[in-house]
Every structure is written in C-alpha cells, then in structure tokens.
Amino acid sequence: MQSYHVTTLNEFIIARQADFPYAKGELSRLLYAIGIAAKMVNKKINKAGLVDILGESGEVNVQGEEQKKLDVFADEQFISALKASGEVCGIATEENDETVLFDDDLSRDAKYLVCMDPLDGSSNIDVNVSVGTIFSIYRRLSDRGTKPSMDDFLQPGKAQVAAGYVIYGSSTMLVYTTGKGVNGFTLDPSLGEFCLSHPNICTPETGIIYSINEGNYRYFPEGVKKFIKYTQEENASTRRPWTSRYIGSLVADFHRNLLKGGIYLYPPTRKAPEGKLRLLYECNPIGFIAEQAGGKAVNGHENILEISPLSLHQRTPFYVGPVKMISVLQSLLD
Ligand code: AHM
Ligand code: MG
Secondary structure: OOOOOOOEHHHHHHHHHHHOOOOOOHHHHHHHHHHHHHHHHHHHHHOOOOOOOOOOOOOEOOOOOEOOOHHHHHHHHHHHHHHHHOOEEEEEEOOOOOOEEOOOHHHHOOOEEEEEEEEEOHHHHHHOOOEEEEEEEEEOOOOOOOOOOHHHHOOOHHHOOEEEEEEEOOOEEEEEEOOOOEEEEEEEOOOOEEEEEEOOOOOOOOOOEEEOOHHHHHHOOHHHHHHHHHHOOOOOOOOOOOEEOOOOOHHHHHHHHHHHOEEEEEOOOOOOOOOOOEHHHHHHHHHHHHHHOOEEEEOOOOEHHHOOOOOOOOEOOEEEEEHHHHHHHHHHOO
C-alpha cells in the first residue's frame, strides 16, 4: 500500500523555528496553543446545528445546562489555552472591554501578548455561514516579570511578530505568518490535525472580485462610490465588469480574495463614521497576512500597519487586497 506524508501544523512550526536562530520555542508553543484551541472551537461550531447552543449567552438548553453563545465559548477557550501555554502575559479580545492579564508567575514572565477576535462574523453561525478567528501576536515592550502596560497592547501593526486566522468553513483552515511568508493548513478531521495544504500563499497580482456591503452605498465617501462605478464598467484591463462577492464575514471574504485575487472594502459610513472593523484584532492581523502574501491594507491613504493605536477597540476604515487593486482605489479616493 502506498504511504503518504503530510506535514502537520506542529511539525511545520517546529521546522520553522530555525528561521529565528535565537528562538527558544516560546512562539512555537504559543502557536501550538492557538492550534489546539482552534480545534476545540471548531468542534463546537460543527455541533451548532445539533445542540441548542445558539442564542443569547446565559440561555438554558433542554438538558437544563447553562449554554454559552459561541463567541463567548470561543473567547474563553482561547483565553484558557493561552494562559495554560505560559507564553502569554496578557490578551485583548473583542469580547472584553479591558485587557485580560495573566498574573501567575509563568505568564507574568512571558514575552508575548495576543490581540484577537475569537469568533468574527458570529451572527453568521445561525445560518450556517463561515466564521473565523483572527489573532495577532506582539512582543511586550515592558519588562518581563512585570504587569503588562497599555502601551504593550497599543503597538502599531508593523510590530506584529505573527498573525493568523482560522476559517471555519466548508473545511476548517488555519492560515498564519511569522513575517516569512504565509502558509495555510487544512484540518483533517480523521487525523484531528491541521495539515499543510497551502504552502507559501501569494495573492494574485490583481483580480476582478470586489467585496463591500453595497447596501450602505449612499453613505460611502465619493471616492469609494467612484471606485464601485469603475468596477462596474468594462475597463481597459479586464474588459468586463468585476464580480461582486460579499459574505459579511471578514475572514471568509478575505480568504477568498487572498486566493482568487480581490479587494475587500469597509469604508466609513454615516452609522459608522470611523468604519466598523477593529484595528487591533481585525485589521492589523489581516493587513500583516495580506502584506506577506504580496498585498496591501490601508485605511484610505495610510498603510494600516503604520497606524499607532490610541485605544484597544479602535475602529478604522479598511481596504485590503492586491497592491494594484489598492492603487486603483487610492487613485480615486479624495
Ligand atoms: P463582528 O466582529 O461583530 O462579527 O463584526 C465584524 C464583521 C466582519 O466579519 C464583516 O466583514 C463585517 O462585520 C460585516 O459588517 P456588515 O454587516 O456591516 O457588512
Ligand atoms: Mg469581529
């Protein structure tokens, strides 16, 4: 019988440790912990249609057990996995107003901190549409052994050590970068392992997909309206209108565009004058991955990764895609 070899996420992480000659394995252990938590969350998401775990947090299911909304479950799962790893001194998540700081001896001495959206697009779960987890890893600025400060969390995206996302879709994938390219791993349910399926992901130089919630059209800045008009014409390079694709789940929209070539836009609107998406745990990690795959992320005129955050849950307009598509957009923005 023919045997075949798959590279698991853990094998890959350990092999890649050699990229960082002075690494002591801390980042590897942290990424490993994220992989484990992702598998737990995946298991729960897959059961979402079977057991009564949909609905508001704190509801009681038929068995009389307290059931948590999946985004609360995911939040707790990632926090406990990262705490148990001992490699993280604190974490900022969409679910928590304040930072969560770990004060056991091991964690206080850890050199990394994490910003994450544990379950992005969670309203899609109820209708069986893809959701995701987005994470971003930074080296702390404060001394190890001390309580991390707010400045540790408010670093610009260009300081990220690693970033990634998990997409819980028709299959479950984990995609991450440590600043040396982007690699994707598909969860093999029979092995229970993430296996390398998309080595060295490079986004196409350009594409014909645009992703935006066009229902907000009337509130968009003029430049974005001009861009949408541009995509709908038979322009010189594509000789056909572009294709509109919008799931309403950032990870899923970005993942498709990354592989196929497309631009994702979340502009400011009247309801959300700063845009909707969060800089620290949605835009920065996605921006880092985009850049590592040959793309770019901007807030309009400024590179997302250059922005110095002022607060944990800061929002920003967000445009991400291949460099050429972003250039077309920027040439039309005021
Ligand atoms: P969430 O973090 O509350 O889930 O919101 C973020 C989501 C993104 O995944 C998605 O791209 C966007 O919100 C969709 O927003 P809209 O419904 O306004 O188009
Ligand atoms: Mg989100």
